[in-house]
Amino acid sequence: MNETVTIVGAGLAGSLMAIFLARRGYSVTLLEKRPDMRLESLPAGRSINLALANRGLKPLRAVGLEDRVREQLVTMRGRMVHDEQGRTQLQPYGQHPWEVIYSISRPGLNALLLDEAQAAGVELRFCKACSRVDLDDGVLAFADEDDGQTIELPLRRCIAADGAGSVLREALMKRTDFDHSVEWLEHSYKELCIPARGDGGYRIDPNALHIWPRGGYMLIALPNLDGSFTVTLFLPNGGDPGFDSLDTSGRVRGFFHDQFPDAAALIPDLEDAFFDNPTGPLGTVRSAPWHLGDKLCLLGDAAHAVVPFHGQGMNAAFEDCLEMDACLGATGGDWARTFELFFERRKPNADAIADMAIENYTEMRASVVDPRFLLRKQLAFELERRQPDRLVPRYSMVMFRDDIGYADAQSRGRTQLGIMERALEGKERLEEIDIDAVEREVLETLPPI
Numbered sequence: 001m002n003e004t005v006t007i008v009g010a011g012l013a014g015s016l017m018a019i020f021l022a023r024r025g026y027s028v029t030l031l032e033k034r035p036d037m038r039l040e041s042l043p044a045g046r047s048i049n050l051a052l053a054n055r056g057l058k059p060l061r062a063v064g065l066e067d068r069v070r071e072q073l074v075t076m077r078g079r080m081v082h083d084e085q086g087r088t089q090l091q092p093y094g095q096h097p098w099e100v101i102y103s104i105s106r107p108g109l110n111a112l113l114l115d116e117a118q119a120a121g122v123e124l125r126f127c128k129a130c131s132r133v134d135l136d137d138g139v140l141a142f143a144d145e146d147d148g149q150t151i152e153l154p155l156r157r158c159i160a161a162d163g164a165g166s167v168l169r170e171a172l173m174k175r176t177d178f179d180h181s182v183e184w185l186e187h188s189y190k191e192l193c194i195p196a197r198g199d200g201g202y203r204i205d206p207n208a209l210h211i212w213p214r215g216g217y218m219l220i221a222l223p224n225l226d227g228s229f230t231v232t233l234f235l236p237n238g239g240d241p242g243f244d245s246l247d248t249s250g251r252v253r254g255f256f257h258d259q260f261p262d263a264a265a266l267i268p269d270l271e272d273a274f275f276d277n278p279t280g281p282l283g284t285v286r287s288a289p290w291h292l293g294d295k296l297c298l299l300g301d302a303a304h305a306v307v308p309f310h311g312q313g314m315n316a317a318f319e320d321c322l323e324m325d326a327c328l329g330a331t332g333g334d335w336a337r338t339f340e341l342f343f344e345r346r347k348p349n350a351d352a353i354a355d356m357a358i359e360n361y362t363e364m365r366a367s368v369v370d371p372r373f374l375l376r377k378q379l380a381f382e383l384e385r386r387q388p389d390r391l392v393p394r395y396s397m398v399m400f401r402d403d404i405g406y407a408d409a410q411s412r413g414r415t416q417l418g419i420m421e422r423a424l425e426g427k428e429r430l431e432e433i434d435i436d437a438v439e440r441e442v443l444e445t446l447p448p449i
């Protein structure tokens, strides 16, 4: 086959999509505005690790990369909750040994995907920033940052994987029949680092996602293979505490020592890193439709960026690649129909994970220490033990089940929540609940998964 496909953006989604298409025999060109990240050192403060879940592993397995990706993973079995006194409590994510998530290095994974794309015959072109999109004349223009020239390519069979700030989405959404919104959270994030010990070991338990929940804000830490942890502070922009009021070294030190004393003791360059590293905004992108004939289709964050509290943005972007590949198979390579089908199948799922990701911020920063939340979790686990084919906690459906779409997880989750909330009314301990009656309600209300 000699059909060409252009992909804009060689991040996680663009690189994986390129591999899928090259495997189908397409001639793929992947253009990226940044230099080749495999040759660069990492800029400070960039999100350098991510939580990978089963639904993100499935597409990697489909292109034969699972074993090589597994070499880069650190397993996280649950949330390690740190209170103000420095006491910790591990809350397992699930109740089966396989119910875990993984921490992976973003640059390590991206580099692996680029290597694999190159080996599959994809043409990689770095320092090419898409600067203009002419939908009517069907032209894509790229500023060549090597020689200052402009390159033009025909706008046909183009996949826009240029991330949350997509210029291709902007172009598409100027048309009257397209719609999009970017909903900014009034909270931002800042990355810091807990270094490895002198002997290369971890300073805190590596097999957990650490959370310091403080109601209106939180600190989290994910392990890296080299013994370090990437730490992220999520905090309101305004107010006190807020990023705006943490404006001197003394205030930053005071805030960390009051709120996260055990973490502060492990971050040696705390104040310098706080002011050197950027503060990143957090937003949800919703758009519709994502495609224009056989010319263009949005993929990954370009179509549906979500806030990071369910750790699902990359996982959703990888699922997109698998679904786009399945749509190509289903349509026999009819690109206009492929893009249409892809949008129909993925849009409800993208909307569902966007909502659930926002809800999960409250869960992480506050509910994990709320006795009612913990009791509901106990009840959900008990019901799952009794009826594993009918009741699976929503968190488990999202994080561990690659056979349940986000939209189904969200709607089943609503029904389950109703059943459990009724059962919990006025109760403080599991023993007070008539679990047989709740189980009967589960059997009557929830069909088998």
Ligand SMILES: Cc1cc2nc3c(=O)[nH]c(=O)nc-3n(C[C@H](O)[C@H](O)[C@H](O)COP(=O)(O)OP(=O)(O)OC[C@H]3O[C@@H](n4cnc5c(N)ncnc54)[C@H](O)[C@@H]3O)c2cc1C
Binding pocket: 008, 009, 010, 011, 012, 013, 014, 031, 032, 033, 034, 047, 049, 050, 051, 052, 128, 129, 130, 131, 161, 162, 163, 164, 165, 166, 167, 189, 232, 280, 299, 300, 301, 302, 306, 308, 310, 311, 312, 313, 314, 315, 316, 317
């Ligand atoms: C703080 C934080 C933590 C996160 N944690 C997790 C997590 O734990 N788990 C998870 O699943 N997800 C997480 N995410 C989300 C995840 O990072 C994204 O969903 C994922 O990177 C999306 O991949 P993408 O390829 O669509 O976009 P990106 O990774 O943003 O890639 C877009 C690429 O396009 C390039 N580009 C941009 N504009 C142009 C242009 N004009 N021309 C050419 N190239 C261009 C960029 O340089 C980039 O390489 C997190 C996000 C944040 C902000």
